[in-house]
Amino acid sequence: MTNRTRNRDGEFESGVDDAEAAAEAARFRAIGLTYRQIADRQGVSQSTAYERVKRALAAVPVEAVRELRQVELERLDRLVSKAWQVLEDTHPYVTRDGKVLEELEDAGPVLQAINTLQKLSESRRKLLGLDAPTRTEITVTDQMTAEIERLAAELGVEVS
Secondary structure, eight states, X not given: OOOXXXXXXXXXXXXXXXXXXXHHHHHHHHTTOOHHHHXXXXXXXXXXXXXHHHHHHHHSOHHHHHHHHHHHHHHHHHHHHXXXXXXXXXXXXXXXXXXXXXXXXXXXXXXXXXXXXXXXXHHHHHHHTTTOOOOOOOOOOHHHHHHHHHHHHHHTOOOO
């Protein structure tokens, strides 16, 4: 009898079949497919495709993860390079009837390039783990403690 369990989306998956599907999903992701494309190819939801890739990566040796991270960084580098080209190029304004006005600059492509660069930067930060939460220290003074105790007594609540 096959060990079948339900995933997050309520779909049944078995241990061996799931491992194979997860490995396939990771291969698809490594060649650049989106989670939507992976889901369509595998006939599952997008969240299942994401979970499969996540499970496959968790099972992969550290060196393979480094290699995949490097592939993703190189892909991001190529995209950033293209976006910078658009940002630095001049874009003459084109009227609705197709007339090119060389003396006017079209800001649309520049603004889209800026937006794209911002998203690529966010992807890079996530990939490298640079968006880790910052640690914050809070100091509670005696005056603050006294105020909390006063308010708790006013409400009839015991402070522990």
